[in-house]
Amino acid sequence: MFQHDRLNNEITFLQKIKNLDYILLISVILLSVVSVFIMYSTDGGEILFHTKNHFIKLLVFFPLMIFVAFFNIKFWHNFSYIIYFIVIILLIYVSFFGIKSSGSQRWMDLYLFVLQPSELMKIAIIMCLAKYYNRLKIENVNSFTSITIVLSIIFIPVIFVVSQPDLGTSILIALSGLIILWLGGVKIKYFIYSFFTFLISLPFIISFLKPYQKLRILTFLDPDRDPLGAGYQIIQSKIAIGSGGLNGKGFLKGTQSYLDFLPEKHTDFIFTLFSEEFGFIGSVLLLILYSIIIFRIIRIGSISRSNFARLFCFGYAFAIFIYIVVNLSMVLGLLPIVGSPLPIMSYGGSSMLATMIGFGIVLSAKINHKQVIA
């Protein structure tokens, strides 16, 4: 066994490069390029703050992704728990000493940039649970102990994030974790039962929501009840997307964003701007690009020999999918507004860092897909 590991570890640098998944890589590069152009458009067709910073972040995080990829997947497997605990500690740190901004406390200052640990948790939770299920005997998957443990793994960070408060990210973390439970083989009936339990307890949960969160849900149900207030974002976003039409208004010609009708256009509503300027065709092409990325990640997972890599890839593919779905449903008026960025496209360092690390681990899994992890 040990020798086998050694053998794998001796993959030369050139082989590593050769083994990278180029379709995934090219897709990520393409997405990055598009994101820079869109950021340029949000700046009103000038290279201003957002464009510059977004570009610099890409320049830093893209090599970081390759760097991550060059570590053996086993390395990431070994450090999964530790990473998870480090992120938990960061979450605890943030809940005490974090930077406050517009009513929530999510960030920590790292001099060079401001880190949002909850974004890192999106990856860490997948790694942690992947490792857990990799080890767990299939017979024990549905045992009370194991389910208690995995639920704790999921809900400890979720509680921290909810209390920041950051409903969007906590939902994404919870979903990312739950998908590993699903993949790991937890009985379907448990999912069904807990889904109904959730439905029944929903009114109870709502009563715990902050007033602004309740307002968002009400607004989602009827955006016209307060068109200039809470419903404004949804209405303006739908107008922007709808007015884009088949071909869009053209690059830098999205009047809704150019004239400041779009809120949060750099972050959560970046797709709105893209869709206004590039229309239905552009939007579908973007979805196809995302689909290729997701498909490649699943493919890498399915050729991986280790279940850790497989679980991580499948889980991560689902996470990416969920980020996209939540974000698009929100801007299309299909879901209430919960802050959730669009991977790579949205402005925001922590989200991009987490996404790139995720891609890096996936690429590592590709390079080392023959690696066996006990």
Add this chain to the structure above:
Amino acid sequence: MIKSNSGIRKADVINRRMFIIGVAKVVVFAGIVTRLFSLQINENKKYLTLSDKNRIREWKLPPTRGNIVDYFGNIIAGNLKVYQLHIIPEQVENFNYLLVRLKNLLNLSEKKIAKINKLKLELKPWDSIIVSENLSWSQFVKINNYLYDLVGVKPVMTISRNYPFKDVYTHILGYVSQPNEQEILDSQIIQEKFVPGMKIGKLGLEKRLENHLIGTNAIQRYEVNAYGKRINQLEHQKGKQGSKIRLTVDTEIQKACAELLTDKAGSISVMDVYTGDIIAMYSSPSYDPNLFLFGISQDEWQLIRNNPLKPLINKTLSGLYSPGSTIKPIVALSALENNVIDTKFKVKCTGKMELYGQTFHCWKEKGHGWVSLKNAMKQSCDTYFYEVSRLLGVDRLNLTAEKFGLGKKVLGDYFDVEKKGLFPNTKWKKNNLGKGWVLGETLITGIGQGYIQSTPLQLCMMTAQIANGGYAIKPKIVVDSNPISYEDAKQSMENELLFNKDSELLRDKKLFKNKKNIKIVQEAMFSSTNERFGTSYKSRIDDPKYQFAGKTGTAQVKRISKRERELDLELQQIPYKDRDHALYVAYGPYINPRYAMSIIVEHGGSGSKAAAPIAKKLFKLIIDRHDLRNEQSNFERITV
């Protein structure tokens, strides 16, 4: 190996579960694409409209009013470029410094500065504050010279109403000013076109013809951002200037009237006796309507309001006067028509007439002796007309007078301010005062005193209808779509008489029973002006081209007491308020009459001294301009 087996089994589970998720993903993505399709393809139009509604804001600009021109096409109410000064607060670097600079450059008052500061707080930073609506050229140049130092200041050129003849036409045209809330609410058209800074007619024709003059707004489209700030100018939709209105008036004559009444309170009206065109209509004193355009200052307003000569009253239309002796032609005509008198009928004037113990005085204390109609008219013998009206009775006199337009509005609904006046009869007194008519009242009605009240324009029309041979005319001040020339009008009057003797139309138009009677009255009026001892003999013109016939009138403002009669005071010795109004009605040339006029000088004393000389000066000018006027009769036709 067991481990490895377990690993493979686990991998199977994972793969199977992944497959289920994969299917779910495809379904969800398909759902999102469907949503995109419905928004961007199906509902594209709806959202495009909403997006345009978001970004495009329309600004209406004030419409340009139509010009009003006189009969000769001279602009009497036009539009002028004015220079304005605007401040755009968001562009200003140092607002206080700017205000100090402007204050020094334009001599702005402290009040104005305070107002600007207040506006600055009320308006959005990109909305412009109008510092001055009407800069003089020199101020405009000054501002432009210092523009480098006045950051945020914008000199603007815009259009404003202008009355080039100042006070000459005020009572006809009125003026424009900012509408008040009620005026906006009252008129649908104004409501639609209203923009801040727009001005509407407040008085006179400017008000009456508002809907024709107003024009259509130019529309400026701007792209705005979410905060309403203008970003880009889009296409500009030009407005249409309001209709041009042509009046029947002659500026030269109007100006002459104004000059002749300088420093006097009174009125002159001149009318074409065939077409009814009003050639001039001036009420004195007048005021400059340009003062109202940018808001009149309190001082100027008080000056106009408190002027004892009452410039705000349109005396031609709403001044009610006793016609005095100017009514005598109608009394004579009525008596002739009713066969009460003939030309040979004579009355002995002893200077007074007794009736049921009451004494009615003739203006000539010594009396005129035996007088016939002609002499009575010439010398304006009151005793003769007392006797004639006693014989005639007020009701028959009333019928004739109303036929000639007394007691009715002359211009119909053109001017709100026009008054009906009053020509009394027995029924009127019974209905309105509840008392029976007294014969003495008939006597004083016969010399144009008592209840009788007329406007100067009514007297002018009455004279015009005597001058044209006794045909009804419809006076007008705006040239209508089918203006009829004086010759055509004259021709048609005579032709109708010849060929359609009994037509319905003619019955309304013909004001006499016997044409000879009109002629008699005309001759009597001629003698009054052109024969020795005539009351206006001194104001005659011998040249037949200009020769005119007329009748003076002196209307008492208060009852003359016995003492005053004995004193026989000179005009200057009587307090202004108590002096008689001087009146004169006339038409000319005597042969082939063309124009009628009425003149009234308030508190001017006797008609022969104060009013008739004005007619002499005017007639020459009016008749000299006759041919010029004829040439204009086919000048562009403007529909109103």
